Amino acid sequence: MDLEEQGAIQRLVESGQRDRMVVVLGTPTAGSTRMVALTLTQGDPSYAGPLAGVPLGLPVYHILEDEVKAAIAAEVYEEEIGPLEFVLDKPGIMEALRQTRAGSGV
């Protein structure tokens, strides 16, 4: 995950209201989903950025998750996500999230 972005998110979280925050991802692959989810829950796995060793523990969801979709107005979801639901590797992305959550307890 981009180092500058790690810093920006860290500053935002430290500025307060952390308990109200939730992350929604639009990552295209299982690999990129895992990287971002790990970074924002357990800390930067590459140990290169400001979040190295900083477990923010933010709740992280992906826009393709059925539980997220259920919260969104159906016509908006159809327009903005539409065919991407079956074009992107949804099963792989779901599995990456499951593994990350199992590892972090979030």
Place this chain on the structure above:
Amino acid sequence: MTTDPFPPAETYTVTGTGPAAGRGPARVVIRGVRFILAHVPGLVAAGSKPRRELPAGGAALRAELRSRLRSFALAVAYPPHQVMIGSLAPEALREIARPWHRHPIAGARPRGPGGAIVDQMTFYAWLARADAANLVRFTEDFAARLADATGAGPIPAASAQQIARTLEDRGEPLFHEDERPVGAVAAGHEQDEALSATVLLENLAAKATGALALRRLLDEVDDPDPVEYLLGCGEEAVGDRYQRGGGNLAKAIGELAGVRTAGGADVKAFCAAPLHGLLMAGALVASGRYRRVVVVAGGSLAKLGMKFRGHLAAGYPVLEDVLAGVAIDVGRDDGHSPILRLDAAAVHRVGDGTAPHQMARVLTVEPLRALGLRLSDIDRYAVELHNPDITEPAGSGNVPAANYQVIAALAAQAGEIARSEMPAFAEAHGMPGYSPTQGHIASAIPYLPHAVAGLTDGALRRVQLVAKGSLFLGRMTAMGDGISMLMERNTLRTAERGGPDGGAQG
């Protein structure tokens, strides 16, 4: 000994065609295209990512990076590079197991019908030639080697002490085969960040590679008309503190390539700029204002080694080790070159959505439907053709494959195919990615050498070029950008209508 395939430019002078000769509205064709890949392992550490990450990684990371740099022979034999220069069909990559660097092409040559691969010595000779402000200096020893190896004229040289002083004074080192600099680029101003040595090296690299491509196009594409206008479409920002992105590198590239007959300007639109350039070039030719316009761009030094950590982790060589230049020849209908259908150009508008399927609908479905065509009437879509061996180890996915899946999904939505036929559609109308990750260079245009061949001597009828630009990276908007152009076999409408099509393009 390396021989410079591009000896110092002789000049092209204005021929006798007056402004009225053969002017007036015309159909537009793409007559040819040439790519240049300059293999510059010595400059990988000057890419933006290595430049930021190597200092923190220390000597060990630097040594590891150096140990994974490729030789020129391996860069030439790299299958995707052979596709870039037109010597190998994109589809042939499907028959070669990935990662492709493990399967070098035996007997591969650095020159092909669509371009050439040049070595670092040739690049440095052109870098020196590109330097109009006396800011590039090589060590006396290396300058002599450079002149000897490339047959270039005198190369500007300086003593080791002078080079060291330049480097201490915010200069930028130039490396060849080891850790000792063989030269340096000096800053262009004491305080001006837009003229720092780092920025100037980027701009000079773009100028040199753009000129190499243009020069090759001029030498190889037979065209009776002189070039009248140059449209630059690279991603560098040329200027000084008062106009940081002032531009018109196109004109400087033309000068270096020996063109005297053309003026020009730059088009800026991130990675989508080459297709915006093609649209404007086509409009200038269609209107009759110019007979021959060349769209030109040099390479992006900042993107060298961008994904080097992923490549190191995967046990790959550092694959982002080439700078790419391109020149595209746009002219009046010659009766056989592929037609550029300006009436089928589509541009992503401010009010359009930016999700991939929304973008694809605007760029493919809508312009094709306006012509009465279906998605399956396009033989090949040339999308962003990033080489997946470069992107996947860094977690960036397979960009062209994802683009083809979106187009296939739109074909399924339109009822042209069943959803189960999407993979077959993507394979039949797509291709594997093979472009170096040089931003604007990867955006649809790497297919042009193959499209021109396939639409003239081959069996292709229609090719659509589809490019995107990440405008949001500049922090001025959250929007993306996109543009598409349709190329058609010259005789297609004649054949389909059963008679000659003499009118100007719609």
Place this chain on the structure above:
Amino acid sequence: MVELKGRLVLALGERDGIPAPALERCAVSAGGQVVYSTTQCFV
């Protein structure tokens, strides 16, 4: 269902996946308030 109503949403988009503006529209339609939004491009 993930409750986004009243939550502060960080929309992390990617150009070749779902870009941030699309995530934002979805989140707002679910009653969320977007406090951070960015689209990455890795090519």
